[in-house]
Amino acid sequence: MQKPSIPKGTRDFGPEQMSKRLFIFDTIRQTFQRYGFQPLETPAMENLSVLMGKYGEEGDQLLFKILNSGDFAGGLTEADWQAGAKKLTQKIAEKGLRYDLTVPFARYVVMNRHALPMPFKRYQMQPVWRADRPQKGRYREFYQCDADVVGTDSLLCEAEIVLMVHEVLRNLGIQDFTLKINNRKILTGIAEIIGMPGGPTGRQEGVLAVAIDKLDKIGQEKVLDELRERGFSEDAINRLQPIFGFSGEAAEMLQSLKSWLSSSDTAQKGIAELEEVWQLVNQYGLTDSQLELDVTLARGLSYYTGAIFEVKANGVQIGSISGGGRYDNLTGAFGQPGLSGVGISFGVDRIYDVMEELNLFPAGSQQSTQVLIVHFDAEARAVGLPLLSRLRQEGVTAEAYPDITKLKKQLDYANQKNIPYVVLIGSEEVQTGLLSVKNMVSGEQQKQTADELISLFSPSQL
Amino acid sequence: MQKPSIPKGTRDFGPEQMSKRLFIFDTIRQTFQRYGFQPLETPAMENLSVLMGKYGEEGDQLLFKILNSGDFAGGLTEADWQAGAKKLTQKIAEKGLRYDLTVPFARYVVMNRHALPMPFKRYQMQPVWRADRPQKGRYREFYQCDADVVGTDSLLCEAEIVLMVHEVLRNLGIQDFTLKINNRKILTGIAEIIGMPGGPTGRQEGVLAVAIDKLDKIGQEKVLDELRERGFSEDAINRLQPIFGFSGEAAEMLQSLKSWLSSSDTAQKGIAELEEVWQLVNQYGLTDSQLELDVTLARGLSYYTGAIFEVKANGVQIGSISGGGRYDNLTGAFGQPGLSGVGISFGVDRIYDVMEELNLFPAGSQQSTQVLIVHFDAEARAVGLPLLSRLRQEGVTAEAYPDITKLKKQLDYANQKNIPYVVLIGSEEVQTGLLSVKNMVSGEQQKQTADELISLFSPSQL
Numbered sequence: 001m002q003k004p005s006i007p008k009g010t011r012d013f014g015p016e017q018m019s020k021r022l023f024i025f026d027t028i029r030q031t032f033q034r035y036g037f038q039p040l041e042t043p044a045m046e047n048l049s050v051l052m053g054k055y056g057e058e059g060d061q062l063l064f065k066i067l068n069s070g071d072f073a074g075g076l077t078e079a080d081w082q083a084g085a086k087k088l089t090q091k092i093a094e095k096g097l098r099y100d101l102t103v104p105f106a107r108y109v110v111m112n113r114h115a116l117p118m119p120f121k122r123y124q125m126q127p128v129w130r131a132d133r134p135q136k137g138r139y140r141e142f143y144q145c146d147a148d149v150v151g152t153d154s155l156l157c158e159a160e161i162v163l164m165v166h167e168v169l170r171n172l173g174i175q176d177f178t179l180k181i182n183n184r185k186i187l188t189g190i191a192e193i194i195g196m197p198g199g200p201t202g203r204q205e206g207v208l209a210v211a212i213d214k215l216d217k218i219g220q221e222k223v224l225d226e227l228r229e230r231g232f233s234e235d236a237i238n239r240l241q242p243i244f245g246f247s248g249e250a251a252e253m254l255q256s257l258k259s260w261l262s263s264s265d266t267a268q269k270g271i272a273e274l275e276e277v278w279q280l281v282n283q284y285g286l287t288d289s290q291l292e293l294d295v296t297l298a299r300g301l302s303y304y305t306g307a308i309f310e311v312k313a314n315g316v317q318i319g320s321i322s323g324g325g326r327y328d329n330l331t332g333a334f335g336q337p338g339l340s341g342v343g344i345s346f347g348v349d350r351i352y353d354v355m356e357e358l359n360l361f362p363a364g365s366q367q368s369t370q371v372l373i374v375h376f377d378a379e380a381r382a383v384g385l386p387l388l389s390r391l392r393q394e395g396v397t398a399e400a401y402p403d404i405t406k407l408k409k410q411l412d413y414a415n416q417k418n419i420p421y422v423v424l425i426g427s428e429e430v431q432t433g434l435l436s437v438k439n440m441v442s443g444e445q446q447k448q449t450a451d452e453l454i455s456l457f458s459p460s461q462l
Numbered sequence: 463m464q465k466p467s468i469p470k471g472t473r474d475f476g477p478e479q480m481s482k483r484l485f486i487f488d489t490i491r492q493t494f495q496r497y498g499f500q501p502l503e504t505p506a507m508e509n510l511s512v513l514m515g516k517y518g519e520e521g522d523q524l525l526f527k528i529l530n531s532g533d534f535a536g537g538l539t540e541a542d543w544q545a546g547a548k549k550l551t552q553k554i555a556e557k558g559l560r561y562d563l564t565v566p567f568a569r570y571v572v573m574n575r576h577a578l579p580m581p582f583k584r585y586q587m588q589p590v591w592r593a594d595r596p597q598k599g600r601y602r603e604f605y606q607c608d609a610d611v612v613g614t615d616s617l618l619c620e621a622e623i624v625l626m627v628h629e630v631l632r633n634l635g636i637q638d639f640t641l642k643i644n645n646r647k648i649l650t651g652i653a654e655i656i657g658m659p660g661g662p663t664g665r666q667e668g669v670l671a672v673a674i675d676k677l678d679k680i681g682q683e684k685v686l687d688e689l690r691e692r693g694f695s696e697d698a699i700n701r702l703q704p705i706f707g708f709s710g711e712a713a714e715m716l717q718s719l720k721s722w723l724s725s726s727d728t729a730q731k732g733i734a735e736l737e738e739v740w741q742l743v744n745q746y747g748l749t750d751s752q753l754e755l756d757v758t759l760a761r762g763l764s765y766y767t768g769a770i771f772e773v774k775a776n777g778v779q780i781g782s783i784s785g786g787g788r789y790d791n792l793t794g795a796f797g798q799p800g801l802s803g804v805g806i807s808f809g810v811d812r813i814y815d816v817m818e819e820l821n822l823f824p825a826g827s828q829q830s831t832q833v834l835i836v837h838f839d840a841e842a843r844a845v846g847l848p849l850l851s852r853l854r855q856e857g858v859t860a861e862a863y864p865d866i867t868k869l870k871k872q873l874d875y876a877n878q879k880n881i882p883y884v885v886l887i888g889s890e891e892v893q894t895g896l897l898s899v900k901n902m903v904s905g906e907q908q909k910q911t912a913d914e915l916i917s918l919f920s921p922s923q924l
Contacts, residue, residue, distance in 0.1 A: 004569040004796045007507050007557050012570050015500035015584065022501060034854050036831040036861030038477035038879075039484060043603050044506060044559070044589065045469050045526075064507075065529040067555055069593035073547045081543050085535045093529055095469050097506075107466040108474050117878035119864060122477065127506065131531035141505050154864035156843075163851070283847040334466045369498040381618075385745040389625070392496050399498030402581060402616035416579035417500075 009140030020361050028145050031168045032123040037147045040122040042104035045095045054103045062130045065093035097129040101146045110334040118151035148343030157342045158307045159280035173360040176314040179290050182297035183274050184304045189267020194239040209298040250293040303327050313354040321350045372419045373400040374410040376426035384425045394458045471602030482823050490607050493630045494585040499609045502584040504566035507557045516565045524592045527555035559591035563608045572796040580613035610805030619804045620769045621742035635822040638776040641752050644759035645736050646766045651729020656701040671760040712755040765789050775816040783812045834881045835862040836872040838888035846887045858919045
């Protein structure tokens, strides 16, 4: 007999995990909506013509491809078979699983551009799939929760993201976090200043961004070693030194940056953008702001062109729980250039781990049954069922043990499901109309009428 | 430049559809939970060893298969290439997309059986994929919303499903529906009585079930023609006649069935089960019951062994919106025999169509922005932003138009997003502190202080 298993890198989420995940999803969704973002869902499958070439060569390989249905092998020649996996894939697979939520969003915007309000604010919370090597904390199926605005370059959108990150995390109960912000134009300016400009290919600037991004993990010396290996001169590396010395208040750092990067127009523009974001955030009256400027924040080779965001929870050894930024050409690959946008993405798996480690899930997020009705016989059940209906009408999550069986078995079920209250109905209860209510935590037991019981359990009381 | 498209049979759900779909999902989820069902999610991808052979030969073909990653073609011989699509698939695809929620549920139960409370009540709301030919109302990706109990054969579970269907549909606003119930054992008995018993293969009973299932669509004569074609004798067809004559009160119908099928023990057992379900439903005190016995309800060649359910909304030409039943061997294929279960599945797409046609979506389900703040200049914006923060703190869905631009453009945005109220802030408002609030439906405009405005929009007022 076959022993069932699930694909590596994928997970089942049982009741306890799901209740906690739903709490995270609901909280993020509500906050996104309160900020005027509207829901979008796209199909799990996209045409490979939409996905390929959007995530670099490595990304193309990490796409899960779906075998064409029917006789996919019928029209193929021997030459097709022998052309290797990559060329053969084009002949036998037209579709793939979505790799992120950004490319499907760009496709949606282009396909529906005449019907959408502009600027268009959408959020999307769906799983994505990557054929990465699974390891601790890295899965082949995982959820992304993204909110983006496209169709405006107003920096008010950056300020809104700062506000929204604060609200999402506070609503989740994650009070102690750092929201780092930088601006890609500052990195561009730094690359210019040190004599390693990006140029039309952005290559050297990209090398700088990838290396700087590892500062937290590998330290300053190893970052510099990497730059040397990738062809940065000692002169360039010396000129780069100030980047490691920025700290303190954002306003002071911005002043120092202005003088260091005074010869780069691009850097000055990035600095001005950051100043405006700070000013707008202050106008909103954000209290207890956890926004910090970090000039070494780069987010790798990403397509960001303006603001860059990254969020970490303090006090836990878990990577960033959220990140995002501004991009200037979201839909260019689909024939609609010039749409600027800015977005933020929350990683549910990491947020889950943070909340678990810091014990932040509220007790109510378990969404378990509150009352189990236990019957001793069919006559007792006839008394219990109308009570069950009334409890549910009051909004109480309630069940009856389905079988008429030993008391112990029914109470074991209550314990296993963490049901806090049990109503016991036997012949005495049927005769007197007084029902026994047992608190499964304290063991306390008391007799009550059905009416008393209903008001005891109505949601405002629990 | 490439023109983007989505795979045939799949759909994007934009903001308006998503808001309505979320209303359906939330309503079903809340009701499932109130009845003690707990959430489960399984991965989109399952090993093909889990999926294959569970849905018949046709089902195997309709599975979407995922190409193995990496050099999937490397170790293959010419004989493999020439063995045809079916055999070749086994060599190049290990995983497939889930086809329903029942098989993944069975796999989960077997893999976690020692940790689960029994009976185990789970609900699952996720998309499934089928490589069916797309047509009106039939998609390649669609959601199922299932609730099942396994590990008990108590008929209380059937009664709970009857109650829960009523509550889900009432909470959705679908007041006029019919919940049909039958019992597979009655069909088995009828097949025996007419001399066409199922036998160990269940073949003739299956032919009867498939034909009878079409009664609504093709009528009595064509059902009988189909049975004749499939080898049913004229004698058998004559004996079958009473099946078309049952109507009226369930209690009377059950009496008539008892005498017609008196020689079949199996049928008598099915009748007794139905009687008990009815009795239990009455004990719950279900008012305005829309439960109806239909002895021609068969649900095709399905694996049901006891109760069968099907729900139709009245007054619309749309097929069943929900269905389910009892099965006796959910997990047998995975090495755990003898687990009886009963479940119900809601079809979100059809429910959506019914609610759209009957205009049942509540206005609030649109979840759009309630207030847009419109600025004439940066000075006005500095007044608007703290107001925006306060509105959101009160739970009001609010946004500011991000750019400082012409009034018309900002009002167009409000209209396109169906935002009912706009707060206009210009130099006069900045000076007087009185803000202009415009009702976008009536066109009415009035001046208010920020405090008045907050209380006007707090959720209890809207």
